[in-house]
Amino acid sequence: MTQHLGARRWTVTGLGLALTFSVAACGGNVGGGDSDADAADFPGGDPITILVGQDPGGSTDLIARALADGATEDLGVPVTVENRPGANGALAAQELAGEDPDGHTLMIYNGSLAYITPLAVPEDEAVSIDDYEIVTGISQDDYVLVTAPDSGFSTVEDLAAAGRPVTFGTTGVGTGSQLSQELLFAQAGIDATGVPFDGGSPTLTAVLGGQVDVGSIQLGEAIEQIEAGELTPIVTFAEERPSYLPDTPTAVEAGYDVPVQQSRAVFAPQGTPDEVLETLRSAFQTAFDSESYQQFNEDNQLTPNEIEGEELRERWNTNLEEYQAVVDEYGIDLGGDA
Amino acid sequence: MDLAPVIDGFGVVLEPTNLLYCLFGVVIGMLIGVLPGLGPAATIAILLPLTIGVEPVTAIIMLAGIFYGAQYGGTITSVLLRLPGEASSVVTVFDGHALARQGKAGTALGIAAIGSFVGGTVSIVALSLVAPLVAGFALDFGPPEYTALALLGILLVSTVSSGDRLKAVIAACVGLLLATVGRDGFTSAERFTFDNLQLADGLDFVPIAMGLFGLGEILYNLEERHRKVQAPAAVANVWPSRTDLRQSSGAIGRGSVIGFVLGILPGGGAVLSSLAAYAVEKRRAKDPSRFGQGAVEGVAAPETANNAAATSSFIPLLTLGIPANATMAVIFGALLIQGVSPGPQLVTQEPELFWGVINSMYIGNILLLIMSIPLVGLFVRILRVRATVLAPITVLITLVGVYTVNNSVFDIGLVIVFGVLGYLMKKLGFDPGPLVLAFVLGSLLEDSLRRSLLIFEGDATGFFTRPISGTLLVVFLVVALLPLVRGALARRRNRSDDRTDTTTPKELV
Numbered sequence: 001m002t003q004h005l006g007a008r009r010w011t012v013t014g015l016g017l018a019l020t021f022s023v024a025a026c027g028g029n030v031g032g033g034d035s036d037a038d039a040a041d042f043p044g045g046d047p048i049t050i051l052v053g054q055d056p057g058g059s060t061d062l063i064a065r066a067l068a069d070g071a072t073e074d075l076g077v078p079v080t081v082e083n084r085p086g087a088n089g090a091l092a093a094q095e096l097a098g099e100d101p102d103g104h105t106l107m108i109y110n111g112s113l114a115y116i117t118p119l120a121v122p123e124d125e126a127v128s129i130d131d132y133e134i135v136t137g138i139s140q141d142d143y144v145l146v147t148a149p150d151s152g153f154s155t156v157e158d159l160a161a162a163g164r165p166v167t168f169g170t171t172g173v174g175t176g177s178q179l180s181q182e183l184l185f186a187q188a189g190i191d192a193t194g195v196p197f198d199g200g201s202p203t204l205t206a207v208l209g210g211q212v213d214v215g216s217i218q219l220g221e222a223i224e225q226i227e228a229g230e231l232t233p234i235v236t237f238a239e240e241r242p243s244y245l246p247d248t249p250t251a252v253e254a255g256y257d258v259p260v261q262q263s264r265a266v267f268a269p270q271g272t273p274d275e276v277l278e279t280l281r282s283a284f285q286t287a288f289d290s291e292s293y294q295q296f297n298e299d300n301q302l303t304p305n306e307i308e309g310e311e312l313r314e315r316w317n318t319n320l321e322e323y324q325a326v327v328d329e330y331g332i333d334l335g336g337d338a
Numbered sequence: 339m340d341l342a343p344v345i346d347g348f349g350v351v352l353e354p355t356n357l358l359y360c361l362f363g364v365v366i367g368m369l370i371g372v373l374p375g376l377g378p379a380a381t382i383a384i385l386l387p388l389t390i391g392v393e394p395v396t397a398i399i400m401l402a403g404i405f406y407g408a409q410y411g412g413t414i415t416s417v418l419l420r421l422p423g424e425a426s427s428v429v430t431v432f433d434g435h436a437l438a439r440q441g442k443a444g445t446a447l448g449i450a451a452i453g454s455f456v457g458g459t460v461s462i463v464a465l466s467l468v469a470p471l472v473a474g475f476a477l478d479f480g481p482p483e484y485t486a487l488a489l490l491g492i493l494l495v496s497t498v499s500s501g502d503r504l505k506a507v508i509a510a511c512v513g514l515l516l517a518t519v520g521r522d523g524f525t526s527a528e529r530f531t532f533d534n535l536q537l538a539d540g541l542d543f544v545p546i547a548m549g550l551f552g553l554g555e556i557l558y559n560l561e562e563r564h565r566k567v568q569a570p571a572a573v574a575n576v577w578p579s580r581t582d583l584r585q586s587s588g589a590i591g592r593g594s595v596i597g598f599v600l601g602i603l604p605g606g607g608a609v610l611s612s613l614a615a616y617a618v619e620k621r622r623a624k625d626p627s628r629f630g631q632g633a634v635e636g637v638a639a640p641e642t643a644n645n646a647a648a649t650s651s652f653i654p655l656l657t658l659g660i661p662a663n664a665t666m667a668v669i670f671g672a673l674l675i676q677g678v679s680p681g682p683q684l685v686t687q688e689p690e691l692f693w694g695v696i697n698s699m700y701i702g703n704i705l706l707l708i709m710s711i712p713l714v715g716l717f718v719r720i721l722r723v724r725a726t727v728l729a730p731i732t733v734l735i736t737l738v739g740v741y742t743v744n745n746s747v748f749d750i751g752l753v754i755v756f757g758v759l760g761y762l763m764k765k766l767g768f769d770p771g772p773l774v775l776a777f778v779l780g781s782l783l784e785d786s787l788r789r790s791l792l793i794f795e796g797d798a799t800g801f802f803t804r805p806i807s808g809t810l811l812v813v814f815l816v817v818a819l820l821p822l823v824r825g826a827l828a829r830r831r832n833r834s835d836d837r838t839d840t841t842t843p844k845e846l847v
Contacts (some may be wrong), residue, residue, distance in 0.1 A: 056390075072690035082745055087521065094535060122524050167793050173526045180379030195481075195792045196524055198785070205683055209477030211793065335526035 003183050042103055042276045047078040050266075051096055051107040053089025059220060059300065060089075063138060063264060064108045066296045070287025075279075088174060089113045093127045093267075101269040103276035106135065111263030112176050115320040119327055120335035121175030129316060134309030135266035135280050139302040142219045142238040142247065142261055146231040148210050154232055156254050159190055159214065166192040169203040169215035173335055177203070177216040180237040180251075181324065186330035187256045204319035207231065218262060219244060220301040237261065244301045258326075263305060265312050277309070345467065345708040347693025350395060351701055356694065359396045363403020364702050368709065370404070371411020371423045371719045376559075378408040378424070378731075379665040379771075380551040384732060386544055386672055394676035395691045399698040401672055406458060406699065408650045409608060410706045413450045413641055414717055417443055421721075426608035426644040429616040433636030440632050448578045449634055450641040451710045453590045457646035458703040460594040461601065465696055466651055469685060472657040475806070476682025479658070481789035482602035482801050484809035488783035491604040491660050493817055495775045505768045510776035516541055517780025524788055536748045543671045544743050545752035546777060551668065552736045553753055554760015556729050561714060561765075578634070586638035587695050589619050593639040597646025602653050604775075606643040607663035615643035649699055655680055660779070664771035669779050675743060755839060 050068055054060040061083060068079040089110050099105040104212070109132070118126035147153045159166050168185070170178035173196050185192040195212050197203040200221040207215040208230060218243060225231040233248040237260045241250055251258045263266040266284060269279065287293055288306050297304060307315075327334065350356060370381045382401050389397030412424030417434035430450065437446040477489075497503055497512040519530045520540025531537040578586075600611035619639040620629045629636050651662045659681035661667040665753040673680050678688060685692050739751045760770050794800035802808045 001455050057675060084745065085539070087535050090538070091535050121521075122528075165795065173523060193792050193795065195791070198523065201679060201683070202681075205477070205681070206480060209480055212479030 006179070021277065031071045042273075042279050043075050043077045044263075046104055047080060048075065048080050048103070049105050050079060051092045051105065052081055052083045053085060053087075053092030053107070053110070053113070054083065055085045058081050059141065059218070059302075060069065060108055060110060060264060062296075063302070066293055067108075067138070067266075067284060067287050070290050070293055071280075071283040074283040074286040088117055088172075090117070090125070091276065093132075096267060096269055097131055099269050101133070101271035101273075103268060103272050103280055105208045106280070108138070108268045109265050109267040111261070111265070111316055111319070112174070114258075115323060116176055116179050116334075117174040118320060119179070119323060129267075129313060131270055133268040133270055133272045133277060134313050135268055135277055135311040136284050136309060137305045137307040138264040138266065139297060140238075140263045140305045141302055142184050142236050142242045142245075143176055143216045144222055144226070144236045144248065145181065145184070145214055145215045145216050145218050145234040146204075146207055146226065146249075148208055149229065149232050151210065151213055151232075153213065154180065154234065155294050156184070156190075156235060156251075156256070159192075159234075160188055161183075162190075162213075166190055167212040168192055168194055168218055169206045169212040170196050171200050171203050171217065172198065176237075176260045176262050177218075178334060180258060180336065181216045182332045183258040183260065183323075183326055183330075184235075184251055184256050186326075186332055187258065204231075223301055234277050238303075242301070242303060243265055247314060249325075260323075263312075263316070265309070281309075343689040343693050343698070346690060347697040350690050350694035351399070351698045354425050355392075356396050356399055356698065357701070359392070359400040360403050360698050360702050361705055363400035364407035364410075364705050365819045367404040367407020367409075368411040368706070368713075368717060369720060371408035371413075372415055372720055373429075373728075374415065374421055374423050376555060377551075377665075378405045379547075379668050380555045381408070382665060382668045382672070383544075383547040384552040384736050384739065386548065386668070386675065387742045389672055390675065390742065394673070394678050394688075395694040397676060398669065398691070399702075401669050402652070402695055402699060403702045405669070406645060406702060407706060409609045409641075409645045409648050410451065410454055410710050412644075413454070413637075413713055414447065414710070415721065417450070417637070418714075418718060419445045419721070420500060424608075426648075427610045427640070428609075429612055430637055430758050432616075433631075433633050436630065436632035437634070437637065442632070445578045445634065445639045447583055447711065447714065449582060449586055449638050451707055452578070452583075453586065453593060453642035454645040455703050455707045457594045457597050457644075457701065459640035461598045461646040461649035462696060462699045462703075464598055467649060468653060469657050469692070469696075472653070473682055473685035476686070477730045478806060479682050481786040481793060482804055482807040483810065484782060484786035485790050486801065486807040486814065487658060487660055488779045488786060490810055490814045490817070491662075491779050492776050492783065493814060494604040495663075495779075496772045497817070497821070502767060506772045508630045509763065509768050509770065509773040513773040513776030513778075514780040514783075516546070516773075517777050517784070523785060536746070540781070541752065541777075543667075543743065543778060544675065544751060545740050545749045546756050547668050547671055547774055548736055548740050548761035549753040549756025550763070550774060551664070553733065553757025554764060554770060556732050556736075557757060557761040558764040559725060560729055573623070586634045589615075589635035589639040590642045592618060592622075593642030594646045596639075597643030600643070601647030601650030602662065604654065604660065604662045607651050607665075608647045611643040611647040615639040645651050645703075652696075656684055656695070657682060659684075660782075661775060664774055670778060687791035715824065741817040 013186055014018060050064050052064045061303050064081045068081050072079045090113060092107055093109065093113065096105060096107040113127060114129045153159055168181045170181060172178065178194060182194065188291050200217050203215045204217055204221060214234065216237065222231060223244060226233050233245060235251045235254050236242060236245060236248055237251050237258060239252065239259045339541060366377065366381065370376045370378065384405055389400065409426060412422060412427035413430055415423040416427040416430040417438050420431055420435040422428045422431055431440060434446045437443065449690055492510055496506040500588065510785045519537060521531065521538045522529055596615045596618060597611040599606060616636060616639055619635045620626050651666050654660045654662045655666045655670060659679065661670040670680060679692065737750055740749050741747065743749065763770050790801065801811060
């Protein structure tokens with residue numbers, strides 16, 4: 001028994017030490033409160049942290065790291081990326097809301113969290129973008145509807161004429177992949193069943209193997225297979241044909257009003273002073289203008305969307321309203337109790 | 339077969355960083371193999387956070403090195419001190435220590451090292467040939483196949499594992515329940531999250547593994563009174579004589595095959611295959627009474643088999659994304675941290691990772707063969723490090739480590755909760771292995787089942803009309819029903835035995 005108690009004491013000591021380390025590691029950000037007093041001095045000497053609500057290695061994470069590199073040079077302080085994966089980014093957003101509004105903690109915010117997730121989760125869990133300041137828009141990612149070449153489908157009409165219910169793979173519930181296809185099939189009057197997978201890569205595999213008839217996947221993840229002829233693109237859900245896939249019609253051209261894109265922006269806590277936002281914006285503009293960042297966009301099939309914060313807020317809110325209206329009109333159910 | 343990616347894989351291994359991590363891995367593996375208590379699953383779990391900063395292939399090379407390195411290390415203490423460092427070296431104690439008492443410790447260690455090397459190499463070659471074949475079916479593996487595979491995996495894990503079967507089933511059920519925590523991926527309904535966003539994505543695998551295997555095992559070991567370690571017998575003439583080699587060559591051959599086959603099976607792995615290989619040799623021997631008195635085959639067979647199994651258990655993980663045993667489950671977690679989801683696509687999508695890891699095993703085995711014999715004395719000395727020094731350090735590493743994975747204080751709490759659970763399980767005779775495996779396979783099972791039913795439009799007969807899932811489900815039924823049938827047969831035989839007993843009682847007495 002005494003040994004057991006001893007073990008517990010060690011555990012507690014270990015925890016205490018670990019906590020001490022973690023607090024020490026965050027010290028830089030806590031100290032950032034000083035520069036709050038004089039926003040003109042921003043960023044002072046303190047480092048800046050960009051939160052990412054997704055796992056390391058994903059596209060949001062890569063974008064954050066590409067931007068952090070560019071902004072570091074302009075601001076003259078270290079800009080570091082920290083991943084807080086969970087709940088499609090809601091966890092990171094919650095953390096951002098609790099940070100000091102001094103410009104030293106920012107977040108790469110995904111549009112899907114702003115205008116798609118609220119359609120899928122109960123109202124009290126949805127995060128509202130009105131609780132944040134928006135520094136700048138970043139870029140957009142397009143979704144493309146793909147199928148395996150031997151499925152025999154190559155247009156939306158083919159799917160409608162299949163004479164049987166169609167199965168479609170989505171990258172998850174509350175994602176642009178799900179919304180884009182739900183909207184398309186509802187408008188085209190196609191009897192279709194959605195099968196949610198865990199992200200882009202498993203969805204791609206399922207389409208390649210003919211497990212599902214079609215799937216909506218981010219362009220960057222599918223482009224290699226499309227170019228190799230292993231996947232047939234049917235439509236993209238972009239507003240205009242993306243430059244990376246000029247021969248594939250958009251859903252709008254095909255007669256269905258369903259533009260759905262993944263969009264990303266830099267967010268700051270509510271109450272961040274305007275001067276600070278302005279300094280940050282010009283730092284990110286420098287990053288956007290660099291040749292290496294533009295190459296990065298090209299390599300990842302990203303379309304720049306470097307618009308002002310308020311313009312972006314308006315767009316995202318409009319998206320949410322429009323999607324809400326269509327979803328209501330067709331009685332689409334994205335989640336269980338949405 | 340296209341050899342270019344295989345050769346590129348060697349290029350990957352021979353990069354200095356990877357060589358260094360391979361060496362690092364096998365040395366750690368040897369060390370923990372020597373130390374009783376901490377097993378490879380626990381060590382890999384504790385060291386998971388170390389791998390975040392490095393390339394995926396480098397990380398897995400190191401972790402794999404720990405796993406098969408431990409199989410070598412475990413032998414040393416079994417032979418010299420009658421103290422198995424690893425569960426997979428328990429049977430080696432019988433003949434290995436007997437040989438040591440006869441002054442032939444060197445022979446036992448030499449045979450074990452050679453056997454391990456041969457077993458490991460045979461398995462790697464087979465792995466190189468089999469894996470691309472399985473990957474050829476990659477695209478045919480859809481949700482129904484994964485459902486069948488996960489079902490079979492959970493069944494085998496909870497019934498084949500050594501130890502109490504009922505307790506294993508209970509542990510597996512707890513694992514399945516834990517897998518249901520989180521926001522449901524199909525309807526986004528909240529399950530057991532208590533309105534806590536930290537739980538929205540479910541329990542993370544890493545803190546569970548680090549808690550159950552790492553912290554739980556450390557806590558449990560603190561209870562054990564430590565035996566005084568005797569100075570080991572002097573080790574001389576490590577090279578086994580030609581007679582010894584001839585005597586054990588058959589055992590090494592059969593051990594390689596047994597280890598390879600049992601390593602692939604979910605729930606099999608190093609422990610089971612070492613037991614099976616020993617049993618086979620004993621049954622085949624002309625004079626079974628030699629076993630336990632210092633038979634060379636009794637060392638060669640299990641040591642060959644456990645190494646072959648350690649290697650072949652990578653097959654289901656790297657080709658299907660199904661971890662076959664607890665250690666593989668932890669390595670599965672490591673791959674996920676690295677953003678690599680193991681599965682049929684791995685060979686074609688990440689050939690460098692796949693072949694890099696496999697080919698590193700050739701190098702690792704050579705390193706182990708070179709190291710294991712001259713360094714025996716050094717490794718034995720490690721046993722003198724007191725648990726009271728080692729334990730707090732390991733606990734500290736565990737807790738700081740788990741924080742660094744997700745930068746989450748919540749995860750530290752989880753490790754502590756699961757550490758206490760792991761301690762209690764060990765104390766009450768439950769193996770945490772089935773729990774962790776069922777946890778990993780549980781979400782795969784549920785998601786795949788629901789996906790399949792969506793695809794089949796609710797018609798469950800679809801599982802049986804697809805060739806691969808149908809076959810797997812038949813195997814599932816056979817495995818599930820076999821013990822029942824065998825039990826019924828045994829009972830009937832007992833009854834007839836009873837009858838003969840009553841008719842001829844005198845003869846029996």
